[in-house]
Amino acid sequence: MAEIQGLNDFQLFRACGPLYPAFAIESLTSILLGVFFCYLALRITVRTDVNAPVMSMLRWMRDSLREPLGYWWQEMKTWPEMNKRPLADRIKICRLLNLAMCIAQAAAAFFTVLRWLHIQNVNGLRYLGYAFTCALMQAELVVLIAPYVPCYKFNVVAVVIFTHLWLVLGWIGSLQAGFLFEDASWESFVENYDFNLLIVTNKGLLIAATAVGLCGLMFVQMPFLSLIYFIKGGYKAHPDLPYYYMRLMMTVWFTWPAFPAWWLVSAEGLGLLADAKSNSVGFAILNCISKGSFTYYMLKTGADHKKRWAKPQGDASKPVEANWMVRNLKSYDSQGVLNVKAGHCKVPSLERSVA
Incomplete structure (x- = not known):
């Protein structure tokens, strides 16, 4: 004891x-x-x-x-056809990808309560949630400017697979006990500051592979997409390029590095912050900021495109049909059908016609 x-x-x-x-x-x-x-x-x-x-x-x-x-x-x-579709279609499919991202993150958060993947006290569901949602975020950045991305299909598949793989490697690395370097070699390095003295452990190799992969996304893939965006006219209002694209990029550039930084100081990494209770709180806050801001600007992208490039009045095209969730919630919307007047509450009928 x-x-x-x-x-x-x-x-x-x-x-x-x-x-x-x-x-x-x-x-x-x-x-x-x-x-x-x-x-x-x-x-x-x-x-x-x-x-x-x-x-x-x-x-x-x-x-x-x-x-x-x-x-x-x-x-x-229809994702393979997005390089031939207008921006409105690309925003639509990205919105659905964003929906899948949010549902996956919510499912990971709720199932974490069961602790079914807390192997070695490391929350595996959190890492699997990152592996799935971060891959979808990278795919959205490609799909939004799909007509201008060389080797579009290959780019989407490669960025999804490799993003997923690197984050799974990060989970495996977190399961390893000990330090990134052998203790004796680290003590020698602290005394002499000679990098040749460092001996990397298996944990260090796995974490290094994850770091290299994420740096590739941050400093190669994303700058490549940004360059394409500006070359094709993204610096000004463009009917086939999303106006808030660079803000989506910035949410990734400025929030993703915070995750490995927090991991380094947390109880899952080097244990520089010995208070393990703050571990999950820090990751939860970072998740809300990162994915919340990405979703916010994804919605702004669709709203801005609809506002800037709305169809002219009198357009005879087929109106957009409300989705399943909207149709079901409309009956209960306090701003819509449900009215309360003079103490009387009018409840909408729940009967449905049978086709």
């Missing part, structure tokens, strides 16, 4: 890694317990009026999600 009390937060963070199976099993049993009582509640509700309540519930959920998921997938299948 005295040995445990003598450890700081960073040391405890690593020492408690073997408790991972206990946390995972406790989360699993809690989920199974909740599912069991949900089943009992369902049986009580339907009584004997539904022969197969579980299968009926699953089919209802499937049918409820079929429309939005089918729409999303049909739009995603």
Whole structure:
């Protein structure tokens, strides 16, 4: 007991890694317990009026999600054609990519509570969330200026795969115990400042590979896209180039470096900040700033394009149909159908016509 009390937060963070199976099993049993009582509640509700309540519930959920998921997938299948499509179509598919990014990050955040991937006390779901969402952010930057990007399809596939791979390597590196360099070689380096004395550990190699990959994105891929944007007329109002494109770039340039910087000082990295409780708080704040600002400027891009290059009045083209979520929420919008006057509340009908 005295040995445990003598450890700081960073040391405890690593020492408690073997408790991972206990946390995972406790989360699993809690989920199974909740599912069991949900089943009992369902049986009580339907009584004997539904022969197969579980299968009926699953089919209802499937049918409820079929429309939005089918729409999303049909739009995603058009990504190879974005180099031949107008900006409005490219903004549309990027908005759907942004939607997938936000849902993936939300799912990772909620499932983190279960601690199912807290191997060695390192939150694996956070790294997988980065690997998925950061890859989509890089893909959006390419798709927005797709007609002007050389080898467009190859560029999109390569940037998604490599961004994902580098961040998974970062997760594997974080699982390794110890320092980036062997202790004796690091002490010798501190005394003499001779880089030839440093001996890199496996953790150091994995983290170095991740750093090189992310630097490639920051200092090669993104400047390359920015150069194309300006060469093709992005320095002025252009009907086929997004006005807020460079602001999207800036959100990545200025927020992404903060993640490895925080990792270095946190309990997952070098443990320079021994308070492990601040670890997840710091990453949560950085996620909100990075992906929140990226989403904000993605929405501004679409709104600006619609405002600047709106269709002329009298255009006989087919009007844009409201999406699944808008149609369902309109009935409950306090600014729309639902009205409260003189103490009377008019509730919209929930009946639906059957085709």
